[in-house]
Amino acid sequence: MIRIENLSLWYGADRSLPPAVNNLSLEIKKGEFYTLLGPSGCGKTTTLRSVAGLEEPQLGEIYIDDELVFSDKKQVRVPVYDRNIGMVFQSYAVWPHMTVFNNVAYPLKNERPRLSQNAIRDRVMNALALVKLDGFENRPAPNLSGGQQQRLALARALVREPKILLLDEPLSNLDAKLREEMCVELREMIKRLDVATLYVTHEQMEALSMSDTIAVMNQGDLLQESSPLEIYGAPRNSFVANFIGKSNMIAGKVASVDPAAGAKTCVVETSIGNFTCRWLDALEVGRDVTMVIRSEDVAKLKPDESVNVNGADGTVGSVLFLGDIFEYWVSVGDIDLRIKLEDGDLSPGDAIRLNFPEERCLALTR
Ligand SMILES: Nc1ncnc2c1ncn2[C@@H]1O[C@H](COP(=O)(O)OP(=O)(O)OP(=O)(O)O)[C@@H](O)[C@H]1O
Ligand SMILES: [Mg+2]
Incomplete structure (x- = not known):
């Protein structure tokens, strides 16, 4: 047409x-x-x-x-x-x-x-x-x-x-x-x-x-x-990841790739730790990548809860009430992350333990 x-x-x-x-x-x-x-x-x-x-x-x-x-x-x-x-x-x-x-x-x-x-x-x-x-x-x-x-x-x-x-x-x-x-x-x-x-x-x-x-x-x-x-x-x-939705972008390098045939994950080394991510295009070890995770996909763990992979500890910087959801800025190491949570019980300065679910982390080439 x-x-x-x-x-x-x-x-x-x-x-x-x-x-x-x-x-x-x-x-x-x-x-x-x-x-x-x-x-x-x-x-x-x-x-x-x-x-x-x-x-x-x-x-x-x-x-x-x-x-x-x-x-x-x-x-x-x-x-x-x-x-x-x-x-x-x-x-x-x-x-x-x-x-x-x-x-x-x-x-x-x-x-x-x-x-x-x-x-x-x-x-x-x-x-x-x-x-x-x-x-x-x-x-x-x-x-x-x-x-x-x-x-x-x-x-x-x-x-x-x-x-x-x-x-x-x-x-x-x-x-x-x-x-x-x-x-x-x-x-x-x-x-x-x-x-x-x-x-x-x-x-x-x-x-x-x-x-x-x-x-x-x-x-x-x-x-x-x-x-x-x-x-x-x-x-x-x-660019697309950042333009569509509010994504967190973390610079990193591919540390290892899943050796299984047809596997679509790799481990990305960043300044705040190593994270297992999905990829869309096959990536080789050493490649510079951006790890992308949407603000609504970051999960909050209980203070005593731990996960095997993709966890991080941070400090709440600011809170914004958006009507149906709360948006937090959280510092993790030298990086500020935007996360969205339903509960509004955290205040600036509070410690927060985060999980980046593996299936929600995407490694994109830069
Ligand atoms: N009549 C014109 N003469 C010279 N440059 C122009 C003219 N119209 C648009 N441009 C330039 O061409 C580019 C594309 O403009 P366009 O109007 O297509 O953007 P847009 O995506 O519709 O942006 P917006 O969301 O602001 O409407 C811009 O850099 C703009 O400054
Ligand atoms: Mg226009």
């Missing part, structure tokens, strides 16, 4: 500088919810705007629905209005001189065959109901709150029932509760409409909860493309 091949885009003329999007390839199937996730400036919006036809990359090809809409080699440049897409811009861009109703009805003006007034009304009211803006149709668009304007932009993108949806942080201005509701509804809506969706966010929870596939980007590069579970449980490198 959307296929991008070897896309590169430089904003400046100097091609010796790093591009905003670097040799990016990806494919999004019909009905698939595909998310680009990455820090500010990594090239998400640029990718989206290239698919829409609003930016012109220097290299690569883009297919929509098996139709070639952009190719530098073949000199193909299908204009924006001929690509059947619905788009929500990061700045949501509602038309200020129109009512809510007319904003949503606008993209239907050029529908062929022409729609009757009643058909337009039905389509607009359906789209408004989808985003919970029914009742607002006669309000001038600027008199909506930021979150409402964002939902209006979403209704406008959906009203033509496009084959492809490009959504650039469409929920960023909603409050936490509404955002959660919209996450669920947006995903259901996309599945129901069976549209290929390219979604952009830098919110990892949004990406993890809604996506079929997540592509993590950094500095124009696509670093890993996987299901949410895989991105979370088996990050391929330390």
Whole structure:
């Protein structure tokens, strides 16, 4: 449905500088919810705007629905209005001189065959109901709150029932509760409409909860493309591990590897002790690695409890109450670790005995 091949885009003329999007390839199937996730400036919006036809990359090809809409080699440049897409811009861009109703009805003006007034009304009211803006149709668009304007932009993108949806942080201005509701509804809506969706966010929870596939980007590069579970449980490198979830990263070296055939563990020597870790790629002894463990995966042991492997003693530095969980900073040797625990009975200065469950420790190459 959307296929991008070897896309590169430089904003400046100097091609010796790093591009905003670097040799990016990806494919999004019909009905698939595909998310680009990455820090500010990594090239998400640029990718989206290239698919829409609003930016012109220097290299690569883009297919929509098996139709070639952009190719530098073949000199193909299908204009924006001929690509059947619905788009929500990061700045949501509602038309200020129109009512809510007319904003949503606008993209239907050029529908062929022409729609009757009643058909337009039905389509607009359906789209408004989808985003919970029914009742607002006669309000001038600027008199909506930021979150409402964002939902209006979403209704406008959906009203033509496009084959492809490009959504650039469409929920960023909603409050936490509404955002959660919209996450669920947006995903259901996309599945129901069976549209290929390219979604952009830098919110990892949004990406993890809604996506079929997540592509993590950094500095124009696509670093890993996987299901949410895989991105979370088996990050391929330390950038992905650190970006998704709050991970502890501890520098170390492979001290020994499990000699059993097909084994996938090694012992990593760090400044705070030796730890048995899983690996994704086979590692050799002496290799510099980063040991990664998520803050919620570190366990607290009782003061007199000991474990054979992967234990450590530390001191509580600070405590943060997060509503349903407590987040502690714990010093272990020269390293500060972030851990999450359900009990809030520890105070700064208290001793704490930790366990890093072997199956939760991952050794990644640096
Ligand atoms: N019109 C432009 N002219 C020059 N440089 C640009 C332009 N638009 C974006 N850039 C640069 O290209 C890079 C990628 O920008 P892009 O807008 O794609 O990032 P993003 O991932 O969408 O970030 P954010 O999460 O902040 O929206 C950034 O370094 C940005 O400064
Ligand atoms: Mg952006």
